[in-house]
Amino acid sequence: MTLFDHHLLALGITSAxxxxxxxxxxxxxxKRNLHRSMALYGFSLSWWSGWECAALHMPTRELTRQLxxxxxxxxxFIPTLLCTTVSFLLDFRPQTRRRFLLPLxxxxxxxxxxxxxxxxSLFLDVxxxxxxxxxxxxxxxxxxxxxxxxxxxxxxxGIALTFRAWRGKTGPERAGLALFLVGSxxxxxxxxxxxxxxxxxxxxxxNPFGLYGVPLFIGLMAYAIVQRGFLGIHIAIRKSLxxxxxxxxxxxxxxxxxxxxxxxxxxxxxxxxxxxxxxxxALMALAFQPLKxxxxxxxxQLLFRVPHEELVKRMERLEREVKQTDKLRAIATLAAGMAHxxxxxxxxxxxxAEYLPMRYDDPAFRTKFSKIISQEVDKMNALVHRLxxxxxxxxPHLEPVRLSQVVNDTLEFLQGALVQKQITVQVxxxxxxxxxxxxxxxxxxxxxxxxNSIEALGGTGQIHIATTQQNxxxxxxxxxxxxxxxxxxxxxxxxxxxxxxxxxTGLGLSVVHSIVREHGGRIAIESERGQGxxxxxxxxxxxxxxxxxxxxxxx
Amino acid sequence: xxRMRILIADDExxxxxxxxxxxxxxxxxxxATDGEQTLAKAKEGAYDLxxxxxxxxxxxxxxxxxxxxxxxxxxPVLMLTAYQSVELAKEAVKxxxxxxxxxxxxxxxxxxAVRGALPGR
Numbered sequence: 001m002t003l004f005d006h007h008l009l010a011l012g013i014t015s016a017x018x019x020x021x022x023x024x025x026x027x028x029x030x031k032r033n034l035h036r037s038m039a040l041y042g043f044s045l046s047w048w049s050g051w052e053c054a055a056l057h058m059p060t061r062e063l064t065r066q067l068x069x070x071x072x073x074x075x076x077f078i079p080t081l082l083c084t085t086v087s088f089l090l091d092f093r094p095q096t097r098r099r100f101l102l103p104l105x106x107x108x109x110x111x112x113x114x115x116x117x118x119x120x121s122l123f124l125d126v127x128x129x130x131x132x133x134x135x136x137x138x139x140x141x142x143x144x145x146x147x148x149x150x151x152x153x154x155x156x157x158g159i160a161l162t163f164r165a166w167r168g169k170t171g172p173e174r175a176g177l178a179l180f181l182v183g184s185x186x187x188x189x190x191x192x193x194x195x196x197x198x199x200x201x202x203x204x205x206x207n208p209f210g211l212y213g214v215p216l217f218i219g220l221m222a223y224a225i226v227q228r229g230f231l232g233i234h235i236a237i238r239k240s241l242x243x244x245x246x247x248x249x250x251x252x253x254x255x256x257x258x259x260x261x262x263x264x265x266x267x268x269x270x271x272x273x274x275x276x277x278x279x280x281x282a283l284m285a286l287a288f289q290p291l292k293x294x295x296x297x298x299x300x301q302l303l304f305r306v307p308h309e310e311l312v313k314r315m316e317r318l319e320r321e322v323k324q325t326d327k328l329r330a331i332a333t334l335a336a337g338m339a340h341x342x343x344x345x346x347x348x349x350x351x352x353a354e355y356l357p358m359r360y361d362d363p364a365f366r367t368k369f370s371k372i373i374s375q376e377v378d379k380m381n382a383l384v385h386r387l388x389x390x391x392x393x394x395x396p397h398l399e400p401v402r403l404s405q406v407v408n409d410t411l412e413f414l415q416g417a418l419v420q421k422q423i424t425v426q427v428x429x430x431x432x433x434x435x436x437x438x439x440x441x442x443x444x445x446x447x448x449x450x451x452n453s454i455e456a457l458g459g460t461g462q463i464h465i466a467t468t469q470q471n472x473x474x475x476x477x478x479x480x481x482x483x484x485x486x487x488x489x490x491x492x493x494x495x496x497x498x499x500x501x502x503x504x505t506g507l508g509l510s511v512v513h514s515i516v517r518e519h520g521g522r523i524a525i526e527s528e529r530g531q532g533x534x535x536x537x538x539x540x541x542x543x544x545x546x547x548x549x550x551x552x553x554x555x
Numbered sequence: 556x557x558r559m560r561i562l563i564a565d566d567e568x569x570x571x572x573x574x575x576x577x578x579x580x581x582x583x584x585x586x587a588t589d590g591e592q593t594l595a596k597a598k599e600g601a602y603d604l605x606x607x608x609x610x611x612x613x614x615x616x617x618x619x620x621x622x623x624x625x626x627x628x629x630x631p632v633l634m635l636t637a638y639q640s641v642e643l644a645k646e647a648v649k650x651x652x653x654x655x656x657x658x659x660x661x662x663x664x665x666x667x668a669v670r671g672a673l674p675g676r
Contacts, residue, residue: 343637347659348569354662355576368572376569419610420640422617459642 047074337416456482590614
């Protein structure tokens with residue numbers, strides 16, 4: 001390939017890839033300003049490279065000049081749109097953004113204006129004398145340099161601001177900004193030597209190979225989007241990437257094959273295009289599957305490789321977060337119920353305080369006063385303590401605990417809801433129902449199951465809770481007389497985010513499932529629409545053969 | 556005419572003592588600490604008014620009221636509760652409760668409700 005071919009190829013790739021990036025970003029979130037400005041930035045780069053590529057193919061000096069003039073509409077907005085993107089990327093306040101961008105847009109508009117009224121003198125004059133490796137090329141007009149100053153000034157200020165923001169950031173955001181910075185610098189370092197050519201100067205290998213820096217920028221942006229969630233885009237484009245490479249390879253292969261074979265055999269065997277096409281097609285069909293697997297492996301290795309430990313860590317973190325989210329949701333329900341319970345002690349304290357001035361001289365009143373007040377304050381303290389104890393995130397901690405105790409504590413939490421809805425709860429506990437478990441997590445299990453029962457009952461109704469012990473396991477069954485679960489929903493109730501409630505999170509039972517499983521137990525649900533629901537939770541008996549192995553931290 | 560007799564049913568000592576402060580000077584008071592005890596005492600027929608908490612052990616207040624009415628007992632009842640809900644209030648009034656008082660309560664509010672609910676006033 002000649003240097004001129006490289007120049008054209010780099011421009012072509014740049015035009016296609018920047019257009020693709022712009023469209024993709026816009027498609028992902030057409031309403032967000034950051035995405036819009038990033039897309040416009042991509043389009044301006046695509047405009048520049050596309051028209052320049054076309055201009056270099058023009059047969060006459062005049063046509064080239066006209067196309068280059070069209071090209072400069074995009075060029076004059078490149079640095080301004082970069083800065084606009086930066087201003088959204090770094091979340092500028094509207095006032096700061098206006099102050100920063102207004103002169104830049106004025107500069108771009110000015111460049112546009114001048115180039116349209118003074119087509120040749122300010123910007124470009126086109127020569128058909130070869131410049132460096134270019135057979136036809138635009139030369140700088142006498143006043144081209146102020147445009148260069150504006151262009152470089154705007155670019156450098158955008159880069160400087162991003163750099164400053166990058167230094168203050170941490171985590172994935174920092175990584176995203178770093179890729180944006182490196183990519184931008186590569187693109188401009190590679191693209192700006194074009195300006196030197198306008199003065200007939202070639203800067204070594206930077207012309208034309210530097211131009212490949214622009215698609216490199218696009219590659220880095222794509223990587224940042226895929227791997228780092230840059231621009232807030234979290235996507236799985238693995239499949240589409242594999243298929244687009246596959247289709248490109250197959251198409252190129254197919255036509256290459258036909259072209260090559262025709263060239264080779266045309267003279268010897270005559271022309272057998274149809275047979276050849278079928279044969280080539282069959283070959284491509286055979287190659288499809290192995291080729292797809294190969295590309296998939298390659299794409300996985302290059303773009304989507306995440307170390308196993310990192311995956312495990314991510315999974316664990318997600319599971320913890322899901323549990324905590326679910327717990328907070330339960331706490332909101334509990335807190336509403338417990339606010340009622342605080343009213344009892346409040347009522348006593350209020351009355352005794354009211355009578356204090358009238359009865360102060362009565363020693364019997366004073367004794368009662370101090371007893372009741374301190375008693376009521378203790379009660380409120382216990383209530384708050386219980387809630388906080390449940391709320392705080394803690395590392396799982398196994399200890400021997402009676403299942404009946406956990407059930408009773410959970411019912412205590414739910415007193416408010418039960419009284420308000422007039423739900424009666426009947427319990428029957430086994431003599432021995434001790435398990436080795438994390439008490440807080442088990443409470444979360446029973447709380448979720450019971451909250452579901454309460455919701456299914458809708459109002460007055462009954463809940464039966466029983467614990468039994470059998471074959472080294474403790475079973476807890478919770479039965480309600482509520483609305484039950486539809487047959488179609490039953491197999492999916494443990495799936496995360498699966499919910500049939502209008503305001504449900506779909507986390508409750510999936511958290512229950514995961515906690516029970518982690519304790520070496522199992523859970524089963526029997527239900528029929530309109531017939532109520534029975535949940536059975538089985539956990540290994542403490543000291544039984546199949547119990548989870550852990551040290552007791554009690555005492 | 557002797558003093559009016561009021562039965563106060565609440566499992567919370569603080570509440571019983573508070574009502575004793577408010578009503579003790581004007582009325583004769585008796586106390587019950589759970590639902591079954593309340594039902595037994597109410598059935599003695601010795602009271603002019605029942606102040607009934609909803610959340611109580613053994614039988615809750617609503618159930619006590621339901622059983623009293625089922626036995627044809629027309630004893631005036633004032634519900635007293637920390638659980639403010641429209642459904643509960645409606646249900647209580649449907650069962651013949653005279654009023655539904657929220658906790659924490661005002662001294663004057665209790666006195667007025669009691670005076671209003673007592674027969675012959």
